[in-house]
Amino acid sequence: MANNEETRGLKSLFDWFANRRKSGSTTPERQEREIADGLWHKCPKCGVLTYTKDLRANQMVCMDCGHHNRVDSDERIRQLIDNNTWRPMDEHLRPTDPLGFRDRKAYCDRLREYQEKVGLIDAVKTGLGQINGLPIALGVMDFRFMGGSMGSVVGEKLTRLIEEATQRRYPVVIICTSGGARMQEGMLSLMQMAKISAALERHREAKLLYIPILTNPTTGGVTASFAMLGDLILAEPKATIGFAGRRVIEQTLREKLPDDFQTAEDLLKHGFVDDIVPRTQLKQTLAQLIDLHQPPAPATNPSMAFLEKTMTLSSTAAE
Numbered sequence: 001m002a003n004n005e006e007t008r009g010l011k012s013l014f015d016w017f018a019n020r021r022k023s024g025s026t027t028p029e030r031q032e033r034e035i036a037d038g039l040w041h042k043c044p045k046c047g048v049l050t051y052t053k054d055l056r057a058n059q060m061v062c063m064d065c066g067h068h069n070r071v072d073s074d075e076r077i078r079q080l081i082d083n084n085t086w087r088p089m090d091e092h093l094r095p096t097d098p099l100g101f102r103d104r105k106a107y108c109d110r111l112r113e114y115q116e117k118v119g120l121i122d123a124v125k126t127g128l129g130q131i132n133g134l135p136i137a138l139g140v141m142d143f144r145f146m147g148g149s150m151g152s153v154v155g156e157k158l159t160r161l162i163e164e165a166t167q168r169r170y171p172v173v174i175i176c177t178s179g180g181a182r183m184q185e186g187m188l189s190l191m192q193m194a195k196i197s198a199a200l201e202r203h204r205e206a207k208l209l210y211i212p213i214l215t216n217p218t219t220g221g222v223t224a225s226f227a228m229l230g231d232l233i234l235a236e237p238k239a240t241i242g243f244a245g246r247r248v249i250e251q252t253l254r255e256k257l258p259d260d261f262q263t264a265e266d267l268l269k270h271g272f273v274d275d276i277v278p279r280t281q282l283k284q285t286l287a288q289l290i291d292l293h294q295p296p297a298p299a300t301n302p303s304m305a306f307l308e309k310t311m312t313l314s315s316t317a318a319e
Contacts, residue, residue: 073125074125079283094121103184107185122157123153124158128170132287138173150189158174162210163199166208176223179220180219181222209232214233214273233272
């Protein structure tokens with residue numbers, strides 16, 4: 001009799017826990033709603049749900065599989081630049097439609113649509129700031145604005161940033177993410193490759209440091225110019241980096257390319273990038289590299305200093 005009562009008691013307890021779990025479980029509809037509201041984030045690689053606040057604290061890197069989610073320019077600046085040190089540059093520059101270009105819609109309408117949707121004037125933010133107390137000139141491309149494509153405004157803002165850094169003797173860091181040159185501006189967009197490269201050459205002649213960070217994706221004219229001109233070239237894990245698209249190359253060569261083709265890991269293996277740095281370690285790595293490459297203070301010659309001091313004392317005694 002006692003055994004039967006114990007069995008019924010245990011069954012009731014299990015039923016209570018089962019009902020409690022069932023009532024507190026998240027339905028697929030509720031789960032989708034919470035994801036849509038931004039409370040949770042579903043990793044596109046492993047499918048794990050992560051509380052968005054925790055994911056942001058880990059710099060938008062999946063804590064389960066290490067997937068680097070794409071982040072916007074504002075988030076990049078928050079991740080890298082010390083608090084209250086960011087000073088934006090050339091925010092007034094606006095793109096125009098010099099060719100009167102039209103595909104499925106007019107280029108001027110497309111620009112207006114992206115500006116309203118993304119909240120940016122164009123695909124890059126530039127400015128001066130500090131990383132762990134070290135001064136830096138930083139450019140951050142934003143893939144949300146027309147795929148981070150490089151038009152006249154992007155080229156002009158990056159060129160002005162580099163020239164300002166050369167004048168101030170600051171290192172330059174550019175976060176690259178782009179589909180390439182902006183076709184709606186034709187030859188004018190391609191001219192930006194040469195303009196930025198020329199500014200970087202003057203920066204190099206001044207013996208100053210330039211580090212591009214290649215993120216997912218970095219392709220086209222950006223890869224063919226300033227993304228590959230760094231003194232040290234860093235990349236994020238699994239980033240797609242290349243010039244022409246994989247499908248175009250396969251059709252041209254008529255052969256199957258390796259699965260890791262145009263990945264950061266493949267480029268590191270072949271010497272096209274210097275290191276792959278996880279996003280969570282990027283700020284500290286940049287700070288160390290910038291600190292190591294700080295221009296040394298002018299050396300003082302002890303004998304000359306002694307001679308100058310002696311001459312000064314002699315002049316004083318004579319007076």
